[in-house]
Amino acid sequence: MTREEIIVKEEHQNTRIDKLLSDAYDFSRSRVQSLIKDGHILVQGNPVKANYKVKVDDVITVVIPDDEVLEVEAENIPIEIVYEDSDLMVINKPRGMVVHPAVGNLKGTLVNAVLYHCKDLSGINGVLRPGIVHRIDKDTSGLLLIAKNDKAHLSLSEQLKDKSVSRKYKALVHGVLEHDYGTIDAPIGRDVKDRKRMAITEHNSKDAITHFKVLECFHDYTLVECSLETGRTHQIRVHMQYIKHPIVGDPTYGYRKTMDVGGQLLHAYEITFVHPSTNERMTFQCELPQVFLDVLHNLETEEL
Incomplete structure (x- = not known):
């Protein structure tokens, strides 16, 4: 659980609190509204509604609960492996397949399929995105890199970062x-x-x-x-x-x-x-x- 305080500046005067926080944290508006409803967001120590318009020097307390621990299951889903060695895989993702699981969508993804084929994947991106170095959209097809260990993941991520x-x-x-x-x-x-x-x-x-x-x-x-x-x-x-x-x-x-x-x-x-x-x-x-x-x-x- 993380707890932060935000002091409202003049340029945000009269902004709805749900909009202000969705921009500040890159959350969806609905997620912010849910946090407000559950009492995780306070102004001057008091609960407010999502349409509350902030004032200069308002102190907003934001409590973000820890993510729910989720287990990703291996599934016997056929995938096309273009290349594989002890460090990485290159996979041709089909159209219509989501790359990695998310809350409410834990099955049928590329990660589920890869875990069935290979148990050892890089853990840098956490339990929901093991081995995932980069992504493509659900209905975009084509080549993706999968890292089997952290050393490979860090190297490939750095190459993506420096545009090589x-x-x-x-x-x-x-x-x-x-x-x-x-x-x-x-x-x-x-x-x-x-x-x-x-x-x-x-x-x-x-x-x-x-x-x-x-x-x-x-x-x-x-x-x-x-x-x-x-x-x-x-x-x-x-x-x-x-x-x-x-x-x-x-x-x-x-x-x-x-x-x-x-x-x-x-x-x-x-x-x-x-x-x-x-x-x-x-x-x-x-x-x-x-x-x-x-x-x-x-x-x-x-x-x-």
């Missing part, structure tokens, strides 16, 4: 791009109107850079390759929407009228990194999933 890991994606986007290649440099943060979405914003944002290259053009669509210089949540999806070429099938950032393909056509097809033990530079690739290939085949047929 190369990650390339293929995406089908709406429209025809004006340029064959380019760079999108726009900061990404939580959408102030919807905490489940990300947005190009100056509000609690972080630098985000995506490079893109046109691979093939169709009448109303373009196949692009995107490479990440940073790794923000939903980065490629947000950036492609920002330049008005959202990813086909994206239920969150795409057009309302888009192909019904069960999620965004975004695939992490290549990853390059330095092996943590051998120092060998390694590159792995994987094919597009069948649903993606089928869409491309139909578009190519229409072009004939």
Whole structure:
């Protein structure tokens, strides 16, 4: 359990307390409201409602209970292992699979599947995310690194931090791009109107850079390759929407009228990194999933 005190500054005068704290702790508004309801948030030592508007010099006491200890079970779920040794695995995650468990969703994830295959994983990210060095969205397919020990995890994490890991994606986007290649440099943060979405914003944002290259053009669509210089949540999806070429099938950032393909056509097809033990530079690739290939085949047929 952690206990903190916040003294309200002038710039936050008349801000709702649930909004102030959701921004300060990067919590969802509903989680803050739950903490308030359970008496874990006090102002001047007294309970308040979620719509309380703070005043200058208010002393807000925030008590955050310890997370519930959860057990993650190994499950016999088939996974495609592209590469494996004593330090790491490279896995081709299928569309529709969540990477790691969370409260209320403890089964059917990639972590559950990996634990069935390999009992020894890095513990740096805790019990819910053993071995997970980086993530991709549920409906994004493609290559992920899994660390089997802490030494490998630290090495791979450092490579991601210093941007020496190369990650390339293929995406089908709406429209025809004006340029064959380019760079999108726009900061990404939580959408102030919807905490489940990300947005190009100056509000609690972080630098985000995506490079893109046109691979093939169709009448109303373009196949692009995107490479990440940073790794923000939903980065490629947000950036492609920002330049008005959202990813086909994206239920969150795409057009309302888009192909019904069960999620965004975004695939992490290549990853390059330095092996943590051998120092060998390694590159792995994987094919597009069948649903993606089928869409491309139909578009190519229409072009004939």
